[in-house]
Amino acid sequence: MKNKFLAFLGSAVLSASVATAGGFQANLQGQKQIGMGHAGTGLALDQSSIFFNPGALAHLRQNGIQLGVSALNAKIAYREPAPGISQAQTDNPLSTPFQAYASFGKEESPLRFGIGVYTPYGSSVNWGTLWQGRFGLNELTLQAIFIQPTISYRISDKLGFGAGFVYATGNVNLQRSIPLQASNYAEGQVELDGGASGMGFNLGVYFQPIEKLSLGLTYRSKVEMEVEDGDVSFVLPSSGLITSQFQATKFGAKLPLPANITLGIGFRPTEKLTIAADIQHVQWSAYKALRFDYNAGIRGETFSESPRNYEDVFIYRLGAQYQVSDILALRAGAYYDKSPVQAGYLTPETPDADSRGVSAGLTIALSDRIDLDASFLYINKKERTDDASKSGGVPGTYKSVAYIPGVGLNYKF
Amino acid sequence: MKNIFYKFGAAALLSSAFLFSGCDPEFEDDVQVSAGSLDLSKYVAVGNSLTAGYQDNGLYLEGQVFSYPNILANQFSFAGGGAFAQPLFTNEQRNGSGYLRLSGFTATGSPILQPVTTNLAVRTDAAPLPGGPRLAKASNLTGIQNWGVPGISVLASATPVYGGVNPYFERLLADNEVGQVSYVQKVVATQPTFFSVWLGNNDVLAYATAGGVVDQANPFGGITPTATFNAVYSQLIAGLSRNKTAKGIVATIPDVRSVPFFTTAGPVFKAGLPAAVTQFVVLTKSGAQRKVIARDDIRVGNTGTTLFTLTSSAYLGLLGQPTGKYWRDQARAKFPTDAAARDQEINRYLQTYQVDTTKMFGLSVENPLPSALVLDADEQAEIETATNAFNATIKAQAQTHDLAVFDAHNFFNSIQAGFTQNGVAYSPAFITGNLFSLDGVHPTQRGYAIIANEMIRAINSKYGSSIPTIDVTQFRAVLFP
Numbered sequence: 002m003k004n005k006f007l008a009f010l011g012s013a014v015l016s017a018s019v020a021t022a023g024g025f026q027a028n029l030q031g032q033k034q035i036g037m038g039h040a041g042t043g044l045a046l047d048q049s050s051i052f053f054n055p056g057a058l059a060h061l062r063q064n065g066i067q068l069g070v071s072a073l074n075a076k077i078a079y080r081e082p083a084p085g086i087s088q089a090q091t092d093n094p095l096s097t098p099f100q101a102y103a104s105f106g107k108e109e110s111p112l113r114f115g116i117g118v119y120t121p122y123g124s125s126v127n128w129g130t131l132w133q134g135r136f137g138l139n140e141l142t143l144q145a146i147f148i149q150p151t152i153s154y155r156i157s158d159k160l161g162f163g164a165g166f167v168y169a170t171g172n173v174n175l176q177r178s179i180p181l182q183a184s185n186y187a188e189g190q191v192e193l194d195g196g197a198s199g200m201g202f203n204l205g206v207y208f209q210p211i212e213k214l215s216l217g218l219t220y221r222s223k224v225e226m227e228v229e230d231g232d233v234s235f236v237l238p239s240s241g242l243i244t245s246q247f248q249a250t251k252f253g254a255k256l257p258l259p260a261n262i263t264l265g266i267g268f269r270p271t272e273k274l275t276i277a278a279d280i281q282h283v284q285w286s287a288y289k290a291l292r293f294d295y296n297a298g299i300r301g302e303t304f305s306e307s308p309r310n311y312e313d314v315f316i317y318r319l320g321a322q323y324q325v326s327d328i329l330a331l332r333a334g335a336y337y338d339k340s341p342v343q344a345g346y347l348t349p350e351t352p353d354a355d356s357r358g359v360s361a362g363l364t365i366a367l368s369d370r371i372d373l374d375a376s377f378l379y380i381n382k383k384e385r386t387d388d389a390s391k392s393g394g395v396p397g398t399y400k401s402v403a404y405i406p407g408v409g410l411n412y413k414f
Numbered sequence: 415m416k417n418i419f420y421k422f423g424a425a426a427l428l429s430s431a432f433l434f435s436g437c438d439p440e441f442e443d444d445v446q447v448s449a450g451s452l453d454l455s456k457y458v459a460v461g462n463s464l465t466a467g468y469q470d471n472g473l474y475l476e477g478q479v480f481s482y483p484n485i486l487a488n489q490f491s492f493a494g495g496g497a498f499a500q501p502l503f504t505n506e507q508r509n510g511s512g513y514l515r516l517s518g519f520t521a522t523g524s525p526i527l528q529p530v531t532t533n534l535a536v537r538t539d540a541a542p543l544p545g546g547p548r549l550a551k552a553s554n555l556t557g558i559q560n561w562g563v564p565g566i567s568v569l570a571s572a573t574p575v576y577g578g579v580n581p582y583f584e585r586l587l588a589d590n591e592v593g594q595v596s597y598v599q600k601v602v603a604t605q606p607t608f609f610s611v612w613l614g615n616n617d618v619l620a621y622a623t624a625g626g627v628v629d630q631a632n633p634f635g636g637i638t639p640t641a642t643f644n645a646v647y648s649q650l651i652a653g654l655s656r657n658k659t660a661k662g663i664v665a666t667i668p669d670v671r672s673v674p675f676f677t678t679a680g681p682v683f684k685a686g687l688p689a690a691v692t693q694f695v696v697l698t699k700s701g702a703q704r705k706v707i708a709r710d711d712i713r714v715g716n717t718g719t720t721l722f723t724l725t726s727s728a729y730l731g732l733l734g735q736p737t738g739k740y741w742r743d744q745a746r747a748k749f750p751t752d753a754a755a756r757d758q759e760i761n762r763y764l765q766t767y768q769v770d771t772t773k774m775f776g777l778s779v780e781n782p783l784p785s786a787l788v789l790d791a792d793e794q795a796e797i798e799t800a801t802n803a804f805n806a807t808i809k810a811q812a813q814t815h816d817l818a819v820f821d822a823h824n825f826f827n828s829i830q831a832g833f834t835q836n837g838v839a840y841s842p843a844f845i846t847g848n849l850f851s852l853d854g855v856h857p858t859q860r861g862y863a864i865i866a867n868e869m870i871r872a873i874n875s876k877y878g879s880s881i882p883t884i885d886v887t888q889f890r891a892v893l894f895p
Contacts, residue, residue, distance in 0.1 A: 078439040084874060086445040086492070086882040090438065133887045136837030180838040180848065184515075184893045238894035242519040384442055395836055400439040 025124040025143055025351055026259075026283065028316075029098045032069040032374035032409030036362015037320020038334025039378075040277040042265025043217040045207065047411055048102035051117035051151045054217040054265070055163025056207035058104055058153035059113040069374065069409030070099040077126065077352055077401045081133060082388075089132035096125045100409075104153075111155040117165070118148050121221075122258045128349055130188070134395030135178040138349040139190070145171035145226060145258060149203055159210060165203040169224045172196045173231070173254070175350075183238035193252055193293065195231020199224040201258075215267040223260040223287055229253050233295060249295035249303075257287040259311075272324075277334075279318040285311035285341035307393045309348075311341040320360075332362040332376075340385075347387035352399035354385035374409035422479050422488075449493035450879035452661055456496055458606035459483030459560045460654070461613050461665075464865075466562030466582065469851035469858060472513025472530070473564055473582065475503045480859040483560045483610060485866040485884055490608075493881050500560040501552030501586055507535035511549060511564075511582075514852045516845070518895050524727070525845055527852055544632075545580040555588055561601050567616035568804075569638040571597035572646040579634075598646065602653030609654045610869065612665035612822070614804045617643055618797050622670040622789060623723065623855065637796060640803045647807050655815040663818040663873055666805040668826040670797055671721060674844035675854035676789060677713070679722040683730045684712040694733065694776045697785035698792060702768045704782055705790060719791040724844070724854040726787035729775075738764070738771030740784050818876035820869045836887055840864075848891040859889040 031049030034041035041049070045057035048067040077091040098120040106113035124143040128134060146169065153163035172195060179189030201224035209215040233249045265279040292306040299305070320334025335358060342353040362376035382401040389396045459465050459481075466473055467481030478484070478500055487498030503510045509530050517528040535550040542548060545565060552558060563583045570576045577583050578593035587595065617638035654660060670676060687709060698705040711720045722730065729740050738760070745759040763769065770780035789797075805823055812819045829849070832841030841847040844854055849861040857865060863886040870881050 076438050078441065080441060080445075081885065083446070084870065084880055084883050085885065086447065087885040133836050133885045135887070177837075180887075180891070182890050182893050184895055186890060186893070240519060240895045242523055243894055393834075393837070398441065400441055402439045 025122055027073075027098050027121060027123050029071045029073070029378075029405065029407065030100050030119050030121060031067075032071075032100075032376045032407050033322070033332065033362065033364065034320070035071070035376040035378050035405075035407055036332035036334060036360050036374075037277055037322060038318040038336040038358065038360055040265060040279040040318035040320040040334060040336075042205075042219055042263045042279050042281075043207075043215050043267040044265070044275065044277050045215070048104050048115065049100065049117075050153075050163075050205075051102045051104070051115040051149060051165065052100070052119055052121075052203070054205035054207055054219050055115070055151045055153050055165050055203055056161045056205035056219070057217060058115050058151065058163050059106070059111060059155035059161045060207060060209070061104065061113070063108075063413040064104045064106060064113075065411055065413040066101075066103045067409060067411045068099075068101050069407060070097050071376075071378075071405050071407035072097055073403060073405050075380075075401065075403035077399060079128075079132065079134070079349070079352070079395075080398045082386075082396050082398075087133060089128060089134070092127050092129060093125050094127065096123070098123060113153040113155075115151040115153065115165075116149065117151060118146065120144070120146055123171075124351065126350060130178055130190070134349045134397075135188075136180050137177060137393070137395045139176040139178060140174070141176075141350045142174045143171065143256070144173075145169050145197075145224075147224075151203070159208060161207040163205045163207075167201040167203055167222070167224060169199045169201065169226060169258070170196070171198070171226060173226075173228060173256070179235070179237065181238055181243060187236075189238065190236040191247075191299075192234050193231055193254075194234075195228040195252065195254070197226040197228045197254075197256070199226040199258070213269045217263075217265040217267075219261070219263045219265075221261040221263075223284065224258040226256045226258060227253075228255070246298070246300050248297035249299050251296040253294045254292060256291070259287045260284040274324075275322040277318075277320045277322075279316075281316040281318065282313065283316065283341065284313050286313050287311075288341070307348075308346070308391060310343060310346060310391075312343055314339040314341045328366040330364040332364075333360065335359045340382075343391075344387060345389065345391035346394070347385065347389050347399065348392050348394035352385070352401065354382040354399065354401070356380055356382040356401075370413050372411040372413075374407075374411065376405075376407045376409075378405040378407070379403070380405070422484075445882070446880045447492045447882055448880045449490075449495075450874075450877045452493075452873075452877050452879050453607040454490040454493060454495035456605075456607045457483070457487055457490055457498060457559060458601065458604045458609045458654075459486075459562060460601045460609060460611045460650070461562050462566045462616055463562065463564035463856060464615065464862075465560065465610070465612055466564050467862065468562075468564045469853070469856045469862075470513040470515065471851075471853035471856075472509075472511045473503075474510035474513050474530075475505070475508040477513075477859070478502050478510075478560075480862060480889060481560060481562065482862045482866040482869070483562065485863055486610065486869060487559075489866070489870060489881050489884055493879065498559050499554055499557045501554065501558050503535045503550065504553070507533055507550055509533040510535045512536070516852060516892060516895060525852075543579055543581050543584060545582075547581060549581045549585045551585050555586065558586055559604070559606075561586065561597075561604075563597065565616060565620075565634075566597060566613070567620065567634055567638060568614050568643050568646045568650075569617055570634045571613065571650065574599075576634075598650050598653065602650070605656070606654065606660050606662075609660055609662035610665070611651065611654065611662065612820075613650070614643065614647070614667045614808065617804060618667065618800050619670060619855070622793075622797050623675065637800045638804075640800065640807075643804050644807045647804075648811055651811040651815055651817070655817070658816050661817065661877060662815075663820055663869055663876075664808050664812050665820040665869070666808050666823040667801050668822045669801065670789075671713075671794065672826040672830060672842060673855050674842055674847070674850050675724045676721040677842065678724055678844040678854060679727045679730065680712045680718075680720065681714040682727070683722055684709065684714055686731075687733075691733070691777070695779050695782040696776075696788045696790065697767055697782045698788075698790055699785060702766065704779055705792075707788075707790065711791075719794065721789040721794065723787055723789065726783075729783075729787060733776040734774045736772045736781070737775045738769070738781075740787070741769065741771070818869075818872045820865075820872045822865075825865075825868055838887065845892050852892065858891045860886055860891040863889040 104115040151165035201222040205219040467477035773780040867883040
């Protein structure tokens with residue numbers, strides 16, 4: 002079963018979608034936490050603590066491996082400003098953000114090592130080549146895979162620290178139409194495609210003053226994804242006067258994946274019930290502008306820059322877990338995520354709005370060593386109308402929803 | 415033809431709301447569409463080349479299909495509008511009058527415009543009219559709703575004679591009506607429930623595009639007297655309105671100086687002038703009168719006054735040479751085969767305008783730049799006065815008959831600095847500005863769609879209707895080789 006699962010992972014499209022969180026953040030890093038509104042910074046649930054709170058990892062009783070994947074089905078609808086009635090809808094590919102965590106360390110040792118591979122940022126939107134915003138965007142795919150070796154140290158039964166180094170690798174692919182038509186009516190198109198990488202870290206502290214209460218605080222640093230030597234390709238009318246204006250063949254870009262500070266609390270009023278609440282501060286203000294630098298001119302310009310000016314936001318998460326029996330745990334949760342995109346800055350890449358997520362999940366213990374997690378998250382973003390006057394985006398009204406089922410497998414040893 | 419209609423259909427479809435299914439995101443409010451108090455069951459469009467869909471210096475099937483009245487009718491159909499019949503060319507004759515296409519660029523970046531001469535609707539079985547060769551008659555003479563006639567002016571619309579002059583009007587008339595029925599009579603008889611009138615441009619434009627030259631052989635080539643304009647226009651609107659039974663929209667006449675036909679050649683000419691040339695000589699108005707124009711008076715952007723027509727590009731490069739090319743070309747256009755008549759015509763020109771072609775073209779008083787290539791400050795003043803007077807009439811008639819107004823004069827002036835919409839830059843620049851077709855006067859299909867949307871906004875604002883606008887990106891601008 003594990004092999005099959007890995008094969009599925011390998012064949013899947015490793016990207017998340019815009020609809021999962023503000024901006025292009027994808028908050029889908031643990032199947033148990035997804036079932037609880039993605040809260041869990043103040044808990045020591047399983048190996049996903051490598052992401053949620055490295056300080057809690059050393060408080061896990063057992064080592065283990067966890068593999069999980071979500072099937073992200075996000076749809077965005079667009080309507081042009083009144084009195085226009087033209088509508089469009091994205092045809093996004095199903096994307097599959099995943100997570101894989103493993104921890105090692107002797108049972109009696111206060112020290113744990115871990116490694117996590119997960120996809121905290123990503124975006125996949127496909128508006129196609131016919132909608133009226135096509136000169137802004139046809140299709141955008143952003144993928145970022147974080148690889149995080151981690152060390153966690155349990156100072157006492159009440160206190161733990163953890164730190165992880167993050168190496169991020171990914172790629173970006175952006176396609177948009179160019180408003181130049183050839184004699185066969187074909188419109189021009191530009192495609193930017195490049196690999197990106199960056200580095201960062203993940204720090205966490207876990208504190209459990211009494212049996213019924215635990216607290217967690219984490220800082221996940223900004224990761225600046227840098228594209229060097231990306232490819233630029235054009236489809237254009239063949240006239241030399243036109244092609245001579247589009248000389249670029251390579252591009253570079255930097256995209257900041259913002260820092261997060263999360264404070265979490267875990268509360269266990271009874272043996273069977275766990276309640277978790279997180280407040281996450283996402284420092285989106287790092288994302289000032291989307292800039293591409295070219296090795297040669299495009300219509301006389303060697304770079305293009307459109308302002309984004311995102312603002313920092315808070316995400317509020319609340320979740321609960323009820324241990325029905327030895328083999329079954331049920332979960333439910335919700336979150337509220339403020340949009341980092343200010344008025345006037347909406348773009349078709351991330352037509353973002355304040356979003357509301359509700360989720361449910363369960364875990365079935367298949368044996369002493371193997372657990373199966375399942376989760377389901379529904380995200381509904383508020384309908385948002387924007388004139389896109391500051392971002393050079395596409396004015397209109399946008400509405401997004403997403404349905405995200407996920408499964409995870411835990412093997413404990 | 416199927417292809418063209420398919421494209422219009424696709425544009426229309428992409429501009430309309432469609433239903434999303436099941437799990438898809440839904441908008442809180444449904445699309446609001448309403449005709450308000452308007453009865454859009456029978457829409458009739460009255461006007462000139464702009465209304466016909468003329469572009470690229472010709473009228474052809476594609477331009478007809480994407481004409482602004484057809485776009486309006488399509489949008490009206492969301493709010494109870496009826497069918498709209500246009501006098502379309504057949505697919506075999508899809509290139510209509512012939513038109514210009516962009517075939518490439520010269521080494522210096524100037525556009526090469528090539529005439530399209532196949533699949534024309536030009537008749538060879540009947541004698542040409544004074545306004546040009548006859549064109550194939552429309553197949554639906556009794557039901558026509560788009561009465562756009564390229565070249566027609568308010569002045570011409572009143573006289574029955576015009577049916578025997580203008581081939582675009584003649585093709586909309588039964589044989590027994592030609593020369594018997596005026597344009598005003600024909601369109602008033604259609605009794606629309608809703609109409610659009612965009613007429614009057616040619617009451618100044620013919621004079622303007624000829625560089626302020628009145629062709630003595632063409633009774634419709636000058637500026638129409640204001641009183642005549644007033645009388646005919648009022649009669650036309652009263653006839654269509656039928657005492658406010660029908661509603662409609664009228665459009666004003668744009669400032670001729672806002673179109674690339676007059677703004678493209680001058681700046682290029684000025685930039686290429688040798689520093690030693692500080693002034694040049696032009697003929698002004700219709701006689702042998704000369705005028706000296708300073709180099710700095712060439713209008714570039716907002717400075718200077720003198721405008722050069724797009725047609726002057728072919729001759730401005732000859733400045734300073736002993737040449738009579740312009741006059742030879744004029745004579746050849748008039749007498750393509752008869753060499754003797756041509757020579758006689760050239761001599762007539764040289765005498766009338768007192769030109770000595772052995773002298774330096776444009777620089778010497780004896781060989782001035784022809785008036786038809788230049789629109790100087792005096793000529794512009796005449797045009798401006800007339801345009802303002804005509805527009806006052808148009809707006810007053812709208813007021814009297816409770817009609818919406820599309821202020822094209824305002825609109826074209828407001829876009830002079832350019833604007834960006836959905837990631838596309840628009841400006842009045844020739845070829846690159848996306849708004850004007852290859853003749854520099856008429857809009858592209860995209861430009862016509864933008865105009866249609868402006869009209870819809872004016873109609874909605876006047877009558878409280880909610881007629882949807884169309885997605886203009888579905889319409890083409892200039893096609894590049």
